[in-house]
Structure formats: C-alpha cells, structure tokens
Amino acid sequence: MAFCRIPALCRISRHSEDSAIDKRVAIVTGASRGIGRAIAERLARDGRHVVLVARSAEGLAAVKTAIDAAGGSCEVRPCDIGDGAALNALVEAVAETHGRLDILVNNAGITRDTLLLRMTDEQWDEVITVNLRSVFVACRAAIRPMMRGRFGRIINLGSVSGITGNAGQANYAASKAALIGFTKTIAKEMGAKGITANVIAPGFIETDMTEVLGEAVKAAVLPNIPVRRLGKPEEIASAVAYLSSDEAGYLTAQTIAVDGGLAS
Numbered sequence: 001m002a003f004c005r006i007p008a009l010c011r012i013s014r015h016s017e018d019s020a021i022d023k024r025v026a027i028v029t030g031a032s033r034g035i036g037r038a039i040a041e042r043l044a045r046d047g048r049h050v051v052l053v054a055r056s057a058e059g060l061a062a063v064k065t066a067i068d069a070a071g072g073s074c075e076v077r078p079c080d081i082g083d084g085a086a087l088n089a090l091v092e093a094v095a096e097t098h099g100r101l102d103i104l105v106n107n108a109g110i111t112r113d114t115l116l117l118r119m120t121d122e123q124w125d126e127v128i129t130v131n132l133r134s135v136f137v138a139c140r141a142a143i144r145p146m147m148r149g150r151f152g153r154i155i156n157l158g159s160v161s162g163i164t165g166n167a168g169q170a171n172y173a174a175s176k177a178a179l180i181g182f183t184k185t186i187a188k189e190m191g192a193k194g195i196t197a198n199v200i201a202p203g204f205i206e207t208d209m210t211e212v213l214g215e216a217v218k219a220a221v222l223p224n225i226p227v228r229r230l231g232k233p234e235e236i237a238s239a240v241a242y243l244s245s246d247e248a249g250y251l252t253a254q255t256i257a258v259d260g261g262l263a264s
C-alpha cells in the first residue's frame with residue numbers, strides 16, 4: 001500500500017486491500033456457458049474470486065468481460081479437464097497463486113447418448129473421463145489447500161439421471177451416480193477439517209445440453225415435472241451459492257435434486 005498521510009483514508013484503503021486478500025477463491029469448471037457460467041457469475045456477485053475453467057478461451061473471455069463489467073473478480077484458465085495432469089496442475093497453480101482455495105465447483109460435463117447395445121468403448125470412456133475422473137483429480141488436488149485453510153466447499157454437479165437412470169444414458173447415468181458415492185466419501189474423510197462436499201442433481205435445465213434434445217422430447221418430459229417447466233441455470237447457481245457459503249457448514253454428504261420435483 002502506498003504511504004498515506006490521512007489516518008481515516010489509510011484505514012479505508014487498508015480495509016479494501018484486506019478485503020481483496022480475504023476473498024474466498026472458487027474454481028468453477030465448465031464456466032464458459034450454461035449452468036457453469038451462471039454459477040461463476042453468481043459466485044462473483046457474492047464476492048468470491050472466481051477461476052473460470054473450460055476448453056474455450058473465447059467463451060471464458062466473454063464470461064470474464066461480463067463479470068468484470070458487473071464489478072466482480074475473476075480469472076480465466078482454459079483447460080481440458082479430460083487431461084488429468086493439466087487439471088491437477090491448474091488446481092495446484094490456483095492454490096499457489098492465491099495462497100488458498102476455498103470452493104471447488106465441478107460442473108463441466110458431457111453426454112454421449114445412445115442405447116447400451118450401440119454404445120462404443122470410446123463413448124463410455126469419454127463420458128467417464130470428463131464427468132467422473134476429472135472430479136476425482138480436481139478434488140484430490142483441492143483438499144490439501146482446503147485442509148490448510150481449515151475450510152472447503154466442494155460441490156459436484158450430478159444429474160437426476162444418476163438417481164433414476166435414463167434410457168440412452170448408461171455412460172452418463174453411471175458417471176453421475178458414481179459422483180454421489182464419491183462425494184459422500186469425501187464428506188466423511190474431510191468433515192472434521194471444515195470441508196463439506198455435496199452433489200447438486202439438476203433436472204432439465206435450459207442450456208446447450210438440453211437444447212439438442214428438440215421440442216418433442218421436451219414436451220414429453222414436461223408432464224413429469226411437477227412445476228411444469230424447465231429450470232434456469234440461475235436456479236442451479238443459487239443452490240450452489242448457498243452450499244458454498246460459510247453458513248452451510250453443517251450441510252454435507254447430501255445430494256440435492258434441483259429438478260422441479262422430477263426425480264421425486
């Protein structure tokens with residue numbers, strides 16, 4: 001801080017610097033669009049410093065521009081989370097740069113839908129690698145800095161498909177169901193260290209992922225959704241905002257379906 005002659009101004013200036021240092025640091029994967037973008041924007045609005053991760057540098061740059069314009073704090077770190085070594089290095093670099101890592105939102109995910117009879121080894125492996133293996137890698141790298149800070153909030157994005165199963169999604173449902181057991185295990189291993197771990201299982205949310213399903217599929221699913229509409233990315237983001245907050249310290253090892261009642 002530059003030398004300051006006016007004590008009151010000095011205090012204000014020092015306070016704002018301290019606030020910057022004290023900001024909780026959050027990594028959000030899949031932050032370039034859809035649910036991840038909404039989560040990143042919400043966490044930034046709530047005063048977190050958000051590390052934006054996805055493959056598309058351009059997509060992330062657009063999100064950064066929006067967060068900057070709204071007065072938030074963020075940085076862009078493009079990464080293919082299917083590359084375990086790159087993802088591990090990214091998490092370690094974030095913790096090293098900021099001296100802390102408080103919140104990890106494993107949101108990025110993909111589908112490669114087809115019936116089991118036609119599913120290739122590649123379709124299975126790709127989905128398991130991106131949706132499940134990456135979460136293992138990121139969590140393993142994140143817990144050390146979280147333990148050092150005696151605080152951590154891990155939120156993994158599952159799906160109602162991982163709870164109920166869904167025809168055409170054997171690979172996807174398996175990856176999302178596995179996240180539930182994985183997350184409960186982290187919660188048990190890390191609970192005494194101030195680290196919570198939960199799954200949010202969205203139902204049908206309006207993003208690129210559901211856009212490809214077409215109007216006929218969406219119309220067919222609507223009668224099964226008690227609130228009779230698709231969800232919005234912001235509605236997932238508000239659940240993440242709560243789970244990642246300081247006040248959610250007694251909420252762990254849970255799977256919360258944010259699905260308009262679909263899986264109930």
Ligand code: NAP
Pocket residue numbers: 029030031032033034035036053054055056057059079080081082107108109110130157158159160201202203204205206207208209210
């Ligand atoms: P989306 O619109 O398809 O966006 C996926 C995000 O993941 C993008 O930011 C994408 O960015 C990123 N991504 C994909 N592969 C990646 C990779 N290899 N490395 C790094 N980033 C990668 O998906 P969404 O609908 O927002 O879904 C977000 C999460 O919610 C997913 O885990 C999904 O399974 C889950 N979910 C969604 C719904 C729904 O109805 N939308 C329902 C249940 C669960 P790049 O392409 O730039 O890499």
